[in-house]
Amino acid sequence: MSDEIREMTREFVQGAAFQKAVADAEREPYAVPLDFLRRCVELGCLGMDAPEAYGGSDLSPSEQATIIEELARGHAGLGLAVLVQNSLCGYPINTFGTEEQKRKYLPRMATGELLVSFGLSEPKNGSDAKGIQLTARRADGRDGWLLKGAKRWITNADRAGLIVLATRTGTVESRGRGLTVFLVELSDDLPGLSRPTPYNKLGQAGSTLCEVIFDDVFVPDGAMLGELSQGWEIINSTLEHSRVAIAAQAVGIARSALDAAEEYAGQRMQFGKLLREHPPVANHLAIMRRQVELSHYLVMRAARQEEADDPLAFVWASLAKLIASETALWAAGDAMLLHGGMGYVNDMPISRIFRDSAVLRIYEGAAHIQVKIVERYLDRDKVIGLFPPQAALMRDPADLTPLDEVIAEIEMWQPRSLATVSS
Numbered sequence: 134m135s136d137e138i139r140e141m142t143r144e145f146v147q148g149a150a151f152q153k154a155v156a157d158a159e160r161e162p163y164a165v166p167l168d169f170l171r172r173c174v175e176l177g178c179l180g181m182d183a184p185e186a187y188g189g190s191d192l193s194p195s196e197q198a199t200i201i202e203e204l205a206r207g208h209a210g211l212g213l214a215v216l217v218q219n220s221l222c223g224y225p226i227n228t229f230g231t232e233e234q235k236r237k238y239l240p241r242m243a244t245g246e247l248l249v250s251f252g253l254s255e256p257k258n259g260s261d262a263k264g265i266q267l268t269a270r271r272a273d274g275r276d277g278w279l280l281k282g283a284k285r286w287i288t289n290a291d292r293a294g295l296i297v298l299a300t301r302t303g304t305v306e307s308r309g310r311g312l313t314v315f316l317v318e319l320s321d322d323l324p325g326l327s328r329p330t331p332y333n334k335l336g337q338a339g340s341t342l343c344e345v346i347f348d349d350v351f352v353p354d355g356a357m358l359g360e361l362s363q364g365w366e367i368i369n370s371t372l373e374h375s376r377v378a379i380a381a382q383a384v385g386i387a388r389s390a391l392d393a394a395e396e397y398a399g400q401r402m403q404f405g406k407l408l409r410e411h412p413p414v415a416n417h418l419a420i421m422r423r424q425v426e427l428s429h430y431l432v433m434r435a436a437r438q439e440e441a442d443d444p445l446a447f448v449w450a451s452l453a454k455l456i457a458s459e460t461a462l463w464a465a466g467d468a469m470l471l472h473g474g475m476g477y478v479n480d481m482p483i484s485r486i487f488r489d490s491a492v493l494r495i496y497e498g499a500a501h502i503q504v505k506i507v508e509r510y511l512d513r514d515k516v517i518g519l520f521p522p523q524a525a526l527m528r529d530p531a532d533l534t535p536l537d538e539v540i541a542e543i544e545m546w547q548p549r550s551l552a553t554v555s556s
């Protein structure tokens with residue numbers, strides 16, 4: 134099934150409508166890519182985390198990863214818009230929402246009528262997500278809550294009609310135990326809400342990066358997602374699920390860098406022959422290919438563990454995110470090198486891919502945070518061996534362990550059990 138899905142998504146990405154969306158997004162980075170989203174509906178990729186009863190396509194983590202990888206291979210920012218709608222927003226609503234919430238939001242999300250954002254990060258709390266400070270307190274004499282505080286770095290919040298919002302309902306000292314999530318309907322005339330102009334960011338055009346300020350914004354009791362104080366469970370579960378999709382996005386970007394490098398090396402002549410005919414270039418491309426395939430394997434492994442309900446699936450998701458995001462930036466940088474001076478020209482796809490790749494190590498849990506998770510459960514030295522190889526431009530791929538042997542070894546890895554780690 135994943136092969137069919139990959140083929141369909143590739144056709145979609147190579148089609149005229151997608152290519153127009155890429156051009157539009159690059160020309161107008163803050164515009165809503167509506168045509169693109171409408172076409173995504175045909176592919177069923179705006180409701181991937183929702184069952185068919187709510188208009189969704191109910192795809193498995195592997196199928197979702199396949200679609201996100203191919204979309205990001207076509208354009209990272211458009212892929213991100215799809216990803217946020219699904220694994221960061223559709224998933225928590227479908228998993229923790231009431232019947233009424235699911236009926237109200239999921240079908241409109243699947244048709245692209247309703248765009249949703251995920252609001253966790255704040256000006257003073259990014260990696261330290263358990264410390265968030267935006268408060269929700271009971272509204273006097275009304276059946277609801279008042280929200281006060283700010284969210285920062287929120288993808289597409291300027292255009293979203295709904296936000297999955299993490300709030301503090303307990304004391305600051307209660308950390309993760311004092312968090313509650315609300316589904317807050319956003320509109321420009323909502324009293325107390327402001328959404329300043331989105332940040333001017335480095336890459337990933339087609340998705341915006343926003344601040345959202347809540348100054349005593351009222352939400353009714355029915356807007357609570359899950360239960361009071363269940364916030365950390367919802368946030369954590371969502372991030373663990375979505376990390377597989379982000380890792381898939383990273384693989385898609387790494388593949389697009391490799392595609393661009395292979396194409397250029399197959400056209401550019403130097404010293405009387407094509408670049409790819411020079412052994413150091415051929416070796417370099419082979420090493421990049423090996424690393425991209427390793428990252429792809431790790432993503433699919435993480436998806437497989439999630440599908441098997443493995444309680445340690447989150448370790449595989451963090452490992453995939455860590456290695457794939459390092460690989461994306463590395464592959465983009467090396468592919469740029471293989472373009473020579475042309476790689477530094479903004480009109481060339483590789484310069485966009487390079488800009489797009491830089492954020493993968495930062496969002497949905499920065500690389501240092503993934504390292505903390507991974508090294509608690511896996512052998513540190515073995516994990517270090519999965520990073521992109523040092524000095525790839527001086528190496529012979531024959532000196533590296535063949536990929537099938539590396540994968541066969543990883544297949545045997547057993548993360549330390551939860552009981553061992555917490556004791």
Ligand SMILES: Cc1cc2nc3c(=O)[nH]c(=O)nc-3n(C[C@H](O)[C@H](O)[C@H](O)COP(=O)(O)OP(=O)(O)OC[C@H]3O[C@@H](n4cnc5c(N)ncnc54)[C@H](O)[C@@H]3O)c2cc1C
Nearest residue numbers: 251252253254258259260286287288495496497498499501
């Ligand atoms: C393009 C983009 C889109 C985003 N979309 C969203 C979104 O939709 N919703 C949302 O809620 N957030 C979103 N974010 C926010 C993103 O998740 C945060 O930027 C990220 O979690 C890091 O938080 P921070 O920026 O506050 O960095 P900080 O927490 O200040 O950390 C800075 C750096 O310090 C290091 N570091 C931090 N803590 C530790 C530690 N304990 N040990 C070792 N090193 C550490 C890490 O390298 C980290 O990158 C987005 C960010 C970007 C750039």
